[in-house]
Amino acid sequence: MPRGREISLKPPQSPNLRRRCTSLPTPTERAKLEIARSRSPTIKKKVRFADSLGLELISVKHFDDTDVPEGPLHLHHLETKFPRGPAQSVFMELQFTNPGTLPGFEQKVREVNVLLETVEADEFSLSGFVRVLNLAFEKSVSLRYSLNNWITFMDSLASYVPNSSDGDTDKFCFKIVMPTYPDNGGTLQFAIKYCVGGQEFWDNNNGNNYKVRRHRFKMSPPREWENGWIHFI
Structure with a gap:
């Protein structure tokens, strides 16, 4: 072998x-x-x-807490160790009360045929629900809105909410996503149009239109951070 x-x-x-x-x-x-x-x-x-x-x-090198990493890790170290500067936040103010939260909402829908139920707004979109009186099977609901006090306006078709009918009323939902929104202090205005049986019914908040105002403000850091900022030249 x-x-x-x-x-x-x-x-x-x-x-x-x-x-x-x-x-x-x-x-x-x-x-x-x-x-x-x-x-x-x-x-x-x-x-x-x-x-x-x-x-x-x-x-092999062992690091302790006194060692400061170089390169991108150094930037990350600074970012986590020190607080960031004041941030900006956006608040969308509904200049009306959601009708669906008020007493007698369903009775009023039967009286006026179409009524905004609830709406939510953020920095880039507006969404909500509309309740209409079921006057015929064929019907359409749309949102008409303006960003410049009705110098120009746009229409957005709402969608029927499945299984939302209670026999007398139907529910529709809408959402609009806008590439631009009013500047600080600007206002979006809208109204609801309901088309059924060759007729048009409007809900424009009793002639005042529904208005959403945009506010932008700065969030200040706590006082204990005031002496902790790093200034770069």
Whole structure:
């Protein structure tokens, strides 16, 4: 039974091999060398350690709380350690009370045929529900709104809410997403149009229209942060 090749773990004793290498072979040269060794049955395989060839061993650095990382980590460190500057916030003020929250809402729908139920507004959209009297199967509900006090206006069709009929009334929902919104202090105005049986019925908040005003304000930091800001020049 042939014996396997022996692996010599003893580092060479020649002084010339103990000197630090001034250059290393390229990946291509190393690949050619390995191929030549594998094809030569007379060459013994040897294990050599990095320090015997003059190479540096792996160095591990331990950081403590006093060390400050460099590069992007340094920026992240500053961002989490110090408070940010005052932020801006937007508040949309409904300048009316949602009719659906008032007593006698359903009775009023039967009287006026169409009535806004609830509405919500944020910085970029307006959404809500409308209740209409079920005068015929074919009907349509739309929202007419303006951002410039009715110099121009737009219509947005509302959608029927499935299974919302109580026999006498139906519910529709709407949502408009606007690429632009009124500036600070600006007002969006809207009214509801209900078309059924060749007739039009309007809900315009008793002639005043429904109005949503936009407010933008700055959020100030707590007083204990006042002396903690970093100023960059």
